[in-house]
Amino acid sequence: MHYERRRKRLVEELAAAGIRDERVLKAFAEVPRHLFVPEPLAPRAYENTSLPLAEGQTISQPLTVARTLQVLALKGEERVLEIGTGSGYQAALLARLADRVFTIERIEVLARRARRVLDSLDFYQVNIRVGDGTLGWSRYQPYDVIVLAAAGPEVPRTLLEQMAPGGRMVAPVGDNSSQQLVLVRRTAQTTTREVIDPCRFVPLIGKDAWPK
Numbered sequence: 001m002h003y004e005r006r007r008k009r010l011v012e013e014l015a016a017a018g019i020r021d022e023r024v025l026k027a028f029a030e031v032p033r034h035l036f037v038p039e040p041l042a043p044r045a046y047e048n049t050s051l052p053l054a055e056g057q058t059i060s061q062p063l064t065v066a067r068t069l070q071v072l073a074l075k076g077e078e079r080v081l082e083i084g085t086g087s088g089y090q091a092a093l094l095a096r097l098a099d100r101v102f103t104i105e106r107i108e109v110l111a112r113r114a115r116r117v118l119d120s121l122d123f124y125q126v127n128i129r130v131g132d133g134t135l136g137w138s139r140y141q142p143y144d145v146i147v148l149a150a151a152g153p154e155v156p157r158t159l160l161e162q163m164a165p166g167g168r169m170v171a172p173v174g175d176n177s178s179q180q181l182v183l184v185r186r187t188a189q190t191t192t193r194e195v196i197d198p199c200r201f202v203p204l205i206g207k208d209a210w211p212k
């Protein structure tokens with residue numbers, strides 16, 4: 001069975017699991033996840049599971065990523081900041097759904113591989129930086145949308161400050177035993193928080209997160 005067919009099946013699976021946003025489903029149908037996972041795992045790339053990357057990290061489960069993207073309700077004009085590039089897969093999906101994507105990864109070998117894969121697919125609108133994402137990326141702020149792909153003890157403060165009014169952020173919060181996916185919305189006056197789902201992500205490691 002070819003990758004395209006498997007990818008189509010995954011999209012059907014996501015739709016059956018409650019993903020209704022047509023733009024999100026289309027992005028999943030277009031981005032070749034098998035190129036983002038380590039080569040020996042490519043045959044498993046369209047299973048709805050997380051898979052190991054180098055350096056003990058993981059590419060998130062497709063349904064988790066799809067739920068996050070659906071909650072963010074991207075229209076196409078947003079400036080997005082992602083913390084935790086990993087394979088670059090979610091960054092590619094975000095690039096399909098928004099205008100510009102800035103993504104930060106603390107592990108250089110992962111960032112370098114992600115860059116190569118994204119370049120090979122012409123995702124030049126994705127900007128990658130190696131560093132601690134809990135400190136944000138002040139140069140391109142404010143961001144309409146911020147997405148964290150790793151779980152810290154709290155939502156990092158600097159990231160809240162780099163959100164645009166009307167902006168939204170999805171962040172897993174918690175430790176190894178229990179985590180929740182939190183949606184933060186910012187208006188001109190207030191910031192609200194809403195718990196979406198229980199979840200399980202790798203730890204967010206940095207100045208405003210867990211120590212190394």
Ligand code: SAH
Pocket residue numbers: 057058059060083084085086087088089090091104105106107110131132133134149150202203204205206207209
């Ligand atoms: N979005 C990724 C998921 C990668 S897993 C994908 O689609 O593949 C989360 C990533 O967050 C890991 O690669 C980990 O190294 C990275 N990470 C953890 N703490 C970080 C921090 N403070 N800043 C940037 N990246 C971080």
